[in-house]
Amino acid sequence: MTKEYNLTIDGQKIIAQEGTSILDAALENDIFIPHLCHHPDLKPEGACRLCGVEIDGGRMVMSCLSTVGEGIDVKTDSSEIRQARTIAMELLIADHHMDCLACAAANDCALLDISAYLGIQPDRLERLRPSDKGLPIDESNPFFQFDPNKCVVCGICVRTCNEIVGLGALGFINRGFKTVIGTFGNKPFTESICESCGECVVRCPVGALAPKTPKFAAREVQTTCVYCGVGCGIYLGVAGDKIVNVRADRERPTNEGSLCVKGRYGFNFINHPDRLTKPLIKKDGEFVEAEWDEALELIASKFVQSKGDKFAALASAKCTNEENYLIQKFTRAVMETNTVDHCARL
Amino acid sequence: MTNSIAEIDNAGTLFVIGANTTNAHPVIGQRMRRASQNGAKLIVANPKEIDLVRAADYFIQHRPGSDTVLLMGMCRYIIEEGLHDQEFIADHCENFEDFQESLDAYTPEFVEEITGVPWEQVAIVARTFATNKPSAIFYAMGITQHTHGTDNVMAVANLALITGQIGKPSTGVNPLRGQNNVQGACDMGGLPNVYPGYQNVTIPENKAKFEKIWGGELSAEIGLTHTEIFDAIYDGEITALYLVGENPLLTEANAKHVREALEKLDFFVVQDLFISETAQYADVILPAASFAEKNGTFTNTERRVQRVRAALSPQGESKPDWWITSQIAQKMGEPGFDFSQPSEIMEEIASLTPIYGGISYERIEEVGLQWPCRDADDPGTQYLHKGKFARPNGKGQFVPLEYKKSAEIADDEYPLILTTDRSLYHYHSATMTRRVAGLEELDSNEWLKLSPDDAAQFGIEDGEWVEVYSRRGKIKVRAQVTDICPTGVCSMTFHFHESPTNEITNPALDPVAKIPETKVTAVRVEKI
């Protein structure tokens, strides 16, 4: 059994398991501590310096790097803490090109949230805002883009690609006096080993790594990826009569929140104009649109004459269990043959 | 898979043979790389230097078609060094002596000669596998798509048995199933020899049980397999074909033969999302709903039955495949197809399929259940063969194996071996993925990958168009010179109709599994 500790955060008594960071313990209990480089899926880094707290009335520590202890008393706010955070924040903002109106992440930007929490007024943000650093935007990947001007160098993308994807396509690169994020050799994403999985994109706390066509889903439907035998759990995001995005199901043991490029971005075939929308019957070598009833009658009349050894069915590794069940039942019970197979072997 | 995906996290050794995991099962590939970072030993055995090799501790680059020899060589070393699990073998296995005798043929010299791998490398991975437990084996089509694919699978099983690495967490013999529901299609009896749940059609009690529920008399004769079906059509024996959501013109070995067969059919019905290459030959094409437009279940590679839910209504007048099949049966006046929704079909499946006996939609709402799941109280099965094997006497059986050559080997006329692969960005015949603009942009054409040595020898420049000839035909494709291929081996995917790889692959079959040898085709490459 893991040990449990009793501690106090801002006067609130809480219980946390041994090894939990103070930051996680606070967040789990709905106590907000500003943080930018922390991500629950990743090992802590302590890079952004925003999550400082005071312990037992004195010592200031980074709450993401410090673990809980028995009886400690944590304060998440004081004039000293606030001052330290504001300095750290202003440094970050001074590095970040802020054109929030034009930014895809504006509704979901950790930098804006924290500025608001710290009471940094919009006009002050405006004054702090540097002119565009003029670094080129990498648009090579068809699904997402990287705008280094918006990057706050929190390192979440670098750690995601290392720790979650296990790939390490990204790193910190020194460009003159400034550190930026980039692929090996600072090449465009598509010329690197990047596998386009988008794990870094979903975790970027600002709009630096962002989907190219961000779309708002009106509702979500929990289902299973159609592409490979891993069977990742997904949520399809729906707007109107279209699928507009896909997000990973974190609770599904198969993928625990991860996806690959096909599962995350490969959904546009669903609404593709090539989709068949009517039965087609070949007449004089040409396919002609038909009504369902006509097509079904024709098939039934032909199949009735083809029972036994004359008939074969190929079921599908893409269809559902229920559908495969019915195809083999149809073949066996109606067509009187066991000649049903699918491309399991291919 | 005998075991579960999440168990990868706690394995001591992961042995990946004949599987390009980061392309074909990407999220499992991610998990393997993560496990390797966290200390698991990762062994990759593959004729090509696939991406997963970057994360591997050991890379064995054996020749195409030499898997059995490599695996038997590993077994020999393990036994010689006394690293086998004698207690497990004595308690849980049979036929060990015969098996041990068959290892005599696999001398270090023989193994080196056939696999091209130095014996020291075979020894070190064998030692790692046998000692750094728990050890799990993963394989895919690189093991099965051979004329001796069944032997390869047996060789994998032998290795798991001598080390006792089966029936425990983070071990096992783990075939990675390719397509989203290939596991389910097999479970549901989409196979010519078994009813749902692998109940053999030749056993009278099984037949009687299904006759009782389905009504009417069933055939006691095993049906034809995929490749045999096309032969029978070609020979005029089968005249009507009902094909659902497949595109054999791109996926079947020796596609020319398939095309000629399709032309001979009297009546051919295709159900699909799009007009595939194969559907061009149909008499009737029925518009099917996509996975996002219907309810049902898929069963993944770890036997987990998971929900599929409709997010949209079907495009145009397209309909779910289950509805279409039911309607055809009803139009023929047949009872037993009067379903109003897929959950009712699952109830019938559960009633007839012991391994799905406890599966119901209520129970699989969130995370699914892994079969065998025999009744409503069964929590499902995380890993198979716990305590005893699923054979009548409960024992695992060792299989003595002899080396068999591939049906085609390189010669003067066809000096290279072509092996097939998959792209990360495409899926099977790519009817879906090539209609996703971004995926098409990331990977828009076929490449013949070949080694710098071979490129130099045949005078081929990187990026140029070439013709690839086999005994069955030729195709045009662009060449990519890359050192992921060893000398003598080249590789293509089969996703692109412009360069239809399966026009030239070898349809020679494994006698038991009836799987064609698409992993080993002798070819010649010529400049255009």
Ligand code: SF4
């Ligand atoms: S791109 Fe985003 S996640 Fe990566 S360092 Fe910059 S801000 Fe952080």
Ligand code: SF4
């Ligand atoms: S998209 Fe995936 S592979 Fe590419 S850099 Fe981001 S995390 Fe790494």
Ligand code: SF4
């Ligand atoms: S997201 Fe990728 S790995 Fe997961 S099931 Fe889909 S295709 Fe397979």
